[in-house]
Amino acid sequence: MSEYKISWWEPTDRKRQWLRRYTSSDQHKCSGTGSYCNAMFELGEADILYTKDGYITGDRDDRKPPEDDPRWPKSCEACGRLFGDNDPHQLFGKQIYICQATGQRSTLDKAPVGACWDAWWISERRKEGPTGSGYMIGPDYRSLVVKCPGNHDWHIDNRASNCTMPDEREHFCWVRHGRPEDGTLHVDKNGNTCAAGAGSIAITGFHGFLHHGVLRDC
Ligand SMILES: [Zn+2]
Ligand SMILES: [Zn+2]
Structure with a gap:
């Protein structure tokens, strides 16, 4: 029998951030995943941006590196197919949460x-x-x-x-x-x-x- 104690997590005003390339699935089906081709390069942490009403905004383009930045992934992580010039360059973020009891930090997809x-x-x-x-x-x-x-x-x-x-x-x-x-x-x-x-x-x-x-x- 396994037991997991409930821990309470609250959002921070920080996020983890990636440079993401992908091909939308209506254009191409990934031979590795059967879904869409995707690759991400982790940039680290950044502040979350808010609108004047306090909502989290989409990323502003002025924080996105230019498309010739060498850190943008070149090929799909699953099948190795090269991305084309028309595939999106996306600044991708996930909010970081903190466990109040332990101080541990995580994005929700990786939370224990x-x-x-x-x-x-x-x-x-x-x-x-x-x-x-x-x-x-x-x-x-x-x-x-x-x-x-x-x-x-x-x-x-x-x-x-x-x-x-x-x-x-x-x-x-x-x-x-x-x-x-x-x-x-x-x-x-x-x-x-x-x-x-x-x-x-x-x-x-x-x-x-x-x-x-x-x-x-x-
Ligand atoms: Zn019901
Ligand atoms: Zn692929």
Whole structure:
């Protein structure tokens, strides 16, 4: 049996940044991945830029190196095919999060199992109004995500795929109690809920419960 203690992660105003080349998949199918050709060169960290309203902006072109900069990848990481002049040169960034308890920093795709964060890009405009799985908004107006084994992001406040009340938006397929910040986060079916499951998360390779701040397989 494996156990993962829930840890609380908050966004920083820093990001990791890459020089990215890719070929859009309607133009070419990568022979290595079956998806699109892609390659990234890591630049390191940078400040996140915000609009005057406080939203994260897309990257400004004046921070992007010129296209003849030798650090731009020349060929696909999966199949080795050379990029063409018309393939995009993209300054690609991912926000860095910090674990409040340990000081560990990570982007969300690399966060450890048990990491929990608020998907603020879902919840930021919903500080009032309806809550429920049909809105992806929890009872505290947050939209909490927990990292599960297999790098699966469990959106607790989202609708379960086997929801038995798909036309009803205000119930919670998973009912959460407590808080991720203090180790009391707990998910069950005790509340306004549907008949789907028993409050567990079932994904490929993992089936478990989140009880009393611990994610545990069953
Ligand atoms: Zn490729
Ligand atoms: Zn449901």
